[in-house]
Amino acid sequence: xxxxxxxxxxxxxxxxxxxxxxxxxxxxxxxxxxxxxxxxxxxxxxxxxxxxxxxxxxxxxxxxxxxxxxxxxxxxxxxxxxxxxxxxxxxxxxxxxxxxxxxxxxxxxxxxxxxxxxxxxxxxxxxxxxxxxxxxxxxxxxxxxxxxxxxxxxxxxxxxxxxxxxxxxxxxxxxxxxxxxxxxxxxxxxxxxxxxxxxxxxxxxxxxxxxxxxxxxxxxxxxxxxxxxxxxxxxxxxxxxxxxxxxxxxxxxxxxxxxxxxxxxxxxxxxxxxxxxxxxxxxxxxxxxxxxxxxxxxxxxxxxxxxxxxxxxxxxxxxxxxxxxxxxxxxxxxxxxxxxxxxxxxxxxxxxxxxxxxxxxxxxxxxxxxxxxxxxxxxxxxxxxxxxx
Numbered sequence: 060x061x062x063x064x065x066x067x068x069x070x071x072x073x074x075x076x077x078x079x080x081x082x083x084x085x086x087x088x089x090x091x092x093x094x095x096x097x098x099x100x101x102x103x104x105x106x107x108x109x110x111x112x113x114x115x116x117x118x119x120x121x122x123x124x125x126x127x128x129x130x131x132x133x134x135x136x137x138x139x140x141x142x143x144x145x146x147x148x149x150x151x152x153x154x155x156x157x158x159x160x161x162x163x164x165x166x167x168x169x170x171x172x173x174x175x176x177x178x179x180x181x182x183x184x185x186x187x188x189x190x191x192x193x194x195x196x197x198x199x200x201x202x203x204x205x206x207x208x209x210x211x212x213x214x215x216x217x218x219x220x221x222x223x224x225x226x227x228x229x230x231x232x233x234x235x236x237x238x239x240x241x242x243x244x245x246x247x248x249x250x251x252x253x254x255x256x257x258x259x260x261x262x263x264x265x266x267x268x269x270x271x272x273x274x275x276x277x278x279x280x281x282x283x284x285x286x287x288x289x290x291x292x293x294x295x296x297x298x299x300x301x302x303x304x305x306x307x308x309x310x311x312x313x314x315x316x317x318x319x320x321x322x323x324x325x326x327x328x329x330x331x332x333x334x335x336x337x338x339x340x341x342x343x344x345x346x347x348x349x350x351x352x353x354x355x356x357x358x359x360x361x362x363x364x365x366x367x368x369x370x371x372x373x374x375x376x377x378x379x380x381x382x383x384x385x386x387x388x389x390x391x392x393x394x395x396x397x398x399x400x401x402x403x404x405x406x407x408x409x410x411x412x413x414x415x416x417x418x419x420x421x422x423x424x425x426x427x428x429x430x431x432x433x434x435x436x437x438x439x440x441x442x443x444x445x446x447x448x
Contacts, residue, residue: 257308299312
């Protein structure tokens, strides 16, 4: 069955490319997906695979029952785009102003759809049930995974697999890791209330810019001086706004930032110490500050047994030249929600263009990937399904 599946996927590779490029031209950002889930549902319906729409909001779940008893295996692909202007000069450039698939979710969707088609042709000989999870809103917390789970998408599922095309990892490779793989991601917001004054008399005000600057400088010492150096953490300020005329002391300012961690105790420590810095700095400098901390996605923690299984079968997939153990990264993924509920694993499929000096990273306006990686990913997920007991 494996060789037949590999050949079928190879035969359908151009269709995979066509689907990806169609979706790339018509992206829909998180929580605004309308035509994309309709497209996905129609594709499964045409294959005769039962499909449910509106799962957890805008998710789509298709269920293929095999002809033989066996486990229920879920495969997940996200399908939302980003609010970024596409700057690539390619025939499949986004036609939607201010939106593009800058993270490969168009490719993930194409992989899962064509894999469903190939597996459906072998349905009578398949063991168990395959659940195709097409998830909306991965890019924007609170994300689509949790509401889809709450809506029952994992009912009866024994194990879940997912992959991400990774534009800066070598083509023909699978990148995997046991345990912590991707970080938890949180956001924090600071609103500073100082006191406005004339720029020529700064002593009469409470300069919110100076206060905010002091907060930023102190926050940058958290990881280096407060977190155990054997642990991992990142804190970054992404926005500092204090809009005033040139000759006015700023009375208000706002900061927005992100925190990335792997362990819950470090996550809690960062939240508490950020609060202490913000409130303490403001008080010391005669101002007040409102601090808000929002927890986002949990870390992606791969099940060791499942991940070892994936790594072992990936070595036998045609086209895979190397299976690497990748270092954890501080980027985040709400695939973590599935792993909190079921055993499973999430891995990267290398998708860098081998002949390009520069492969743009994810979320870049010129992001792209070598489409041959989609075939590698489809074959790897397909093998994971067929060989699983």
